[in-house]
Amino acid sequence: MLELVQQITNGVAIGSVYVLIALGLTTVFGILGIAHFAHGSVSMFGGYLVYVLVAFQGVSLWLAIPVALVVGMGVGALIEFLAYRPVRNANHINAFIIALGLTMMVEGLNLQFFGADQVVIPTGFDRVFEIAGVTIPETRLYVVLAATVLVIAMTAFVEGTKTGQAIRAVAQNRDAAILMGVNVRSIPLIVFAMSTMLGVAAGVMVGSLFAIAPGVGEAMVVKGFAVLILGGLGSIPGAIIGGLVLGVTEALAAGFLSSAYKDVIAFVVMIVVLLFRPQGLLGGAK
């Protein structure tokens, strides 16, 4: 029993990272209909940025993270403005091609600026907490807490602010939103800024828990899309549930079956869910 609880605890920490990645993706996809494949690479850029600030510039981690989040918002808005906006009214395939090209470009830039070595963000969080025999490393605890705070903040923003209302209005009916006086030109900028900020937070978490290296962002975005489909396209609660389910399933599969098949098993679970609920766990029926 203790082993089971420990495995679930392990999975929740990883699941929290998946949640943040998927939240960013689901927001962009749900509102703008863009499969933003470069999200993972941009997220890792944020992780690299924090690493450089902390390891080479001597900036405190607590300052480096907000700086990276703000830079991430700017980068997200820039991507929308320069890459996706020009093809907003074109065929969907154009945005799809741009997304693929952008992924390669950002991945290449990361490689150019930060090198091929893997990097681990130095946090200094070495404590380990033990609750009823279950051990929780300090970094993992902070990852879960930070993800929770960001999810609550994101939900509050979307549900409780005028801008959030405008975003939801554009997501539901863009033409009606225009008639209601919503500035629809600024909404994609805001959505990309928010989405990239969440992605950067995930990148920092990956860099603190594990490591950032070329290819990690691409792997993360694949997991993010899996969560997106599992939870339901465009659903924020779906991204949360889906991310946690994927993280815990991977941990249980690696712990009780075989680590060699943990990805396979996680995706089998996803396929099984989709067989019974094609719209995803919390996606709306069509």
Added chain:
Amino acid sequence: MKRRFTIGAGLAAAVLAASTSLAGAAEKELLVGVSDALTGPAAVYGVPQARAVELAAEEVNAAGGIRLGEDTYKITVLSYDDKANPTEASNSVRKLLDRDGARFLLGFCCSGATGAVASFIQNEDAVMLVGNAAERSITTRGIDNLVRTRPPADYTGAAAGTFVASKGHKRVAVIGALETSFYAMYVDAFEREFVKGGGEIVTREAFGLKDRDMTPQLTKIRALEPDALLVVGYVEPAAFVYRQSVELGLEVPRYGFTSGSEEQFLRVVSAEQMEGVWDLRPTELTLQSTGETGRAYHENFTARFGVQPSPSSPYAYDQLYALRDAILKAGTAEDAAAVARALRELPVPKEAVMQYIPIDGRMFDENGQAYTTNGAFQWQDGQWVFVQELPSVAEDYSRFLSSVDG
């Protein structure tokens, strides 16, 4: 006055003779190709190896190059990134052979990529010197134009099993990159000797080379209550295992087979979390266990590249000096087959950093395999400390290797 004249005339004659000799001499280029993992997870081994070849080439050139009769060969090193991938390695080597005209191939940190090249190198007019790749079959195929500086993984694994059994452990849990054959081979050899000593392997948990979260496997291991842990894998995943084992409160002695430097481990795991960890590997470069050449290599490498050399990097450094000596012995840099034959007859070069055990006075045995001693290194106060040699008889293993078919 007369004496001065005599000396002056002598000097003039010498200068004249030297210039006559130089008039007929030519400086030629000796192209050395390096195929190694310069990016990706295996770059922790491949990059230091490629740099080690570069350093050795610069040293040889600075010392005047390789002089053969009236010709002087200056070495040019051309490196390609094979990403430790068999297809990429085959492509890299084909480019070096067919496009660049290289006849001497060095590097090769990783077994999968090396095995792919080894499968066709015998048909080429070239010489292949393998470094860190530890898969046994690389030197059991009877390839005449291939030699390897690192001993095979099972040679070291057997010695490690005996050592861990001598520590009194009875139940060892294994976690490692077991889908990589040379790591599985190390563990198999380890288990054979460990079981002879009365122990048992309670579980074998695997991780992928790109995996960084090993907590599920470690949680499972913790529940089995082993009295020791054996970690086999590349430096980075192994470092995560060491870090996460501490985070999960797995308080048992930890043994490993990784060949990582202090610098490489400390990028992932703190010195405190590493305290007491053993690395059971060939007696590779560690300042406490090396001689004068090793210390000079460490100093020069650090000055040249701004980072410390990894423990396994001298396998590649030694390749270049072995190649130089083989060319000198063969008396040609144009006949690759003659150089390959000369390699098998070669004593250990005086510049070699690793402590090779010659077989019948030669650096490489009849299989083209070199041997070093094996050693037990322990992490103490932030660094690897050489504690003792592990029991390993190179002559016996060499005979065994000759008996293995393919």
